[in-house]
Amino acid sequence: MHKPKGDAITSLHDLSAVDLLAGYRAKQFSPSEVLEEIISQVATWEPHIKALYLYDPEGARKVAKTSTERWQQAEPAGTLDGVPATIKDNVATKGQPVPLGAASVKLAPAEKDAPPAARLREAGCVIFSKTTMPDYGMLSSGLSSFHPLTRNPWDVSKNPGGSSAGAGAAGAAGYGPLHLGTDIGGSVRLPANWCGLVALKPSLGRVPIDPPYVGRVAGPMTRTVDDAALMMSVLSRPDRRDGMSLPALEVNWKALEKSPRKLRIGLMLDAGSGQKVEKEVREVVVKAAKAFESAGAVITEINGILTPEILEGLDNFWRARTWDELSKLSQAERGKTLPYILNWAEAGAKLSGVDVVRGFNQTMAIRAAAAKLFCEVDYVISPVSPVVNFPAEFAAPLNDPAKPFEHICFTVPWNMSENPALSINGGYDKKGFPIGVQIIGRRFDDIGVLGMGKAFEGLRGPQKPWPAPPKK
Known part of the structure; x- marks a missing residue:
C-alpha cells in the first residue's frame, strides 16, 4: 500500500507511472514491490477476464530486480525504469510468437522487437506479459479463435472491446499503469471507452511501427492523460524501419496545460453513418461539451464526415485485404479462423478489382472531408462508440458479419485522415458502466489533443473507483 496524497491509501498496482517513478526516486518502494502487487492482482483477476498472453512473472521478476538495484544506486537506466x-x-517481441489472435497463424518466434516494444524495453519498462486480441485485429471484441474469451472487468458479462481487448481489460483490472495497443479503426479507443481508460490514437507516423499500414498506429492505453503523454515521450522516438514515420520532433510531452478558452470545438453527435447513438452515450458527450463551454470554448454542433457509401467502401477494402491473407492458407488452416471473420472475409473473394479500388479511394474521401472540417474548428468532441456496451460473447455490438463496422463510425475516420484522437472516460451509465468521450485534433497536434484531455480531466473531476474482482 502507498499513501501518495492526503488520507487516501492507494495500492501500488493502482498507481500511475508518474507516481511510481516519483516513489522510486524517493525510495518509498521498489520496482520489485510494485511487480509483486501486480502479480497478486493478476492472480485475483485473470481467471475472470483472461486478458493476458505469454504472461511471464518469473522473467519480469528478474527485470524488476535489476531495476530495483539501479534505483537503490539512484541510477535509473531510462525514462520508464521499473x-x-x-x-x-500483434506487436512483435523478440523470441516470442505473434499469433495475431488467430488460430490459423503459424507460430514462429519474432526475430526482434517491433519499434514500440523496443522503445519501451530501452526505457526500462518491466514488460511482464503480452495481451489478447481478436483474429487479425479485425474485430472490436475480446472474441478470438486463439485466445480465451477476454471479458470486461467492469462487468464480466460485457465485452471489453478491441482489437486491443486484453490491454483494455488489463488496464481496468489494475495490471499496472502502461498498456500498449494498436489502432486501425478504433482499436485502442474503443476498448478504452468500454474499460474507462485513456487511449491516444496518435497522428499516423508519430509512433514508428512495423509493419506499417494505411491508418495503422500504436498508442498508449493508461488510466491518466499524464501517463499517456509519458508513454508517448518514449514511443515517439524515431525508428527507420517504418517508412511512414514522421521526422523526429522535439515535443515537450509534459507541457499539457491547455486552456479551452476561445477554442472552436465542433460537437459531433451523428457520425453520418452507422448505429444510432444511445441516449446515455449522447448525454455524457453533451455534458463534456458543456464543461468545455463553461471553460470558455465556443461549441458548434457539426455533421459527421462519414457516409454509408464510405463505410461500405472501407468494408469492401478490408474484406479484400483480409481475404488476401486467408487465401494464402490451406483450407484446413483457414478453417481455424473465427467463423465470423471467415464469413466476413470470404465476401472479399467475390469483389472486383474496381470494387476494391473504389473502397480504398474512400480513405482519400475521408481525408479530404477531415481537412475541410478542421479549417472551421480547432478540435472535435464526439462519442467513441454509439453503444454503452454489448455481450462478452459477441464479435461486435450488432454481431452481424454483413454489418461489421456500424459501431466504428466515430473512430475510423481519424485513422484514414491521420488525425490524432483521444478516448477519455466521460461518465457512466445508470449501472456504473464507463462511457468514453473522444477528442480529435488537427493532424500532428498530438500534444494539443492530450492537453485537451488533461483540461477535461480537471473539468470532469475524479472517476469512480476501479472495479473490484468478482467474488469467487
Missing part, C-alpha cells in the same frame, strides 16, 4: 507494462499480441 514501470510495469504490457504489449499487445
Whole structure:
C-alpha cells in the first residue's frame, strides 16, 4: 500500500507511472514491490477476464530486480525504469510468437522487437506479459479463435472491446499503469471507452511501427492523460524501419496545460453513418461539451464526415485485404479462423478489382472531408462508440458479419485522415458502466489533443473507483 496524497491509501498496482517513478526516486518502494502487487492482482483477476498472453512473472521478476538495484544506486537506466507494462499480441517481441489472435497463424518466434516494444524495453519498462486480441485485429471484441474469451472487468458479462481487448481489460483490472495497443479503426479507443481508460490514437507516423499500414498506429492505453503523454515521450522516438514515420520532433510531452478558452470545438453527435447513438452515450458527450463551454470554448454542433457509401467502401477494402491473407492458407488452416471473420472475409473473394479500388479511394474521401472540417474548428468532441456496451460473447455490438463496422463510425475516420484522437472516460451509465468521450485534433497536434484531455480531466473531476474482482 502507498499513501501518495492526503488520507487516501492507494495500492501500488493502482498507481500511475508518474507516481511510481516519483516513489522510486524517493525510495518509498521498489520496482520489485510494485511487480509483486501486480502479480497478486493478476492472480485475483485473470481467471475472470483472461486478458493476458505469454504472461511471464518469473522473467519480469528478474527485470524488476535489476531495476530495483539501479534505483537503490539512484541510477535509473531510462525514462520508464521499473514501470510495469504490457504489449499487445500483434506487436512483435523478440523470441516470442505473434499469433495475431488467430488460430490459423503459424507460430514462429519474432526475430526482434517491433519499434514500440523496443522503445519501451530501452526505457526500462518491466514488460511482464503480452495481451489478447481478436483474429487479425479485425474485430472490436475480446472474441478470438486463439485466445480465451477476454471479458470486461467492469462487468464480466460485457465485452471489453478491441482489437486491443486484453490491454483494455488489463488496464481496468489494475495490471499496472502502461498498456500498449494498436489502432486501425478504433482499436485502442474503443476498448478504452468500454474499460474507462485513456487511449491516444496518435497522428499516423508519430509512433514508428512495423509493419506499417494505411491508418495503422500504436498508442498508449493508461488510466491518466499524464501517463499517456509519458508513454508517448518514449514511443515517439524515431525508428527507420517504418517508412511512414514522421521526422523526429522535439515535443515537450509534459507541457499539457491547455486552456479551452476561445477554442472552436465542433460537437459531433451523428457520425453520418452507422448505429444510432444511445441516449446515455449522447448525454455524457453533451455534458463534456458543456464543461468545455463553461471553460470558455465556443461549441458548434457539426455533421459527421462519414457516409454509408464510405463505410461500405472501407468494408469492401478490408474484406479484400483480409481475404488476401486467408487465401494464402490451406483450407484446413483457414478453417481455424473465427467463423465470423471467415464469413466476413470470404465476401472479399467475390469483389472486383474496381470494387476494391473504389473502397480504398474512400480513405482519400475521408481525408479530404477531415481537412475541410478542421479549417472551421480547432478540435472535435464526439462519442467513441454509439453503444454503452454489448455481450462478452459477441464479435461486435450488432454481431452481424454483413454489418461489421456500424459501431466504428466515430473512430475510423481519424485513422484514414491521420488525425490524432483521444478516448477519455466521460461518465457512466445508470449501472456504473464507463462511457468514453473522444477528442480529435488537427493532424500532428498530438500534444494539443492530450492537453485537451488533461483540461477535461480537471473539468470532469475524479472517476469512480476501479472495479473490484468478482467474488469467487
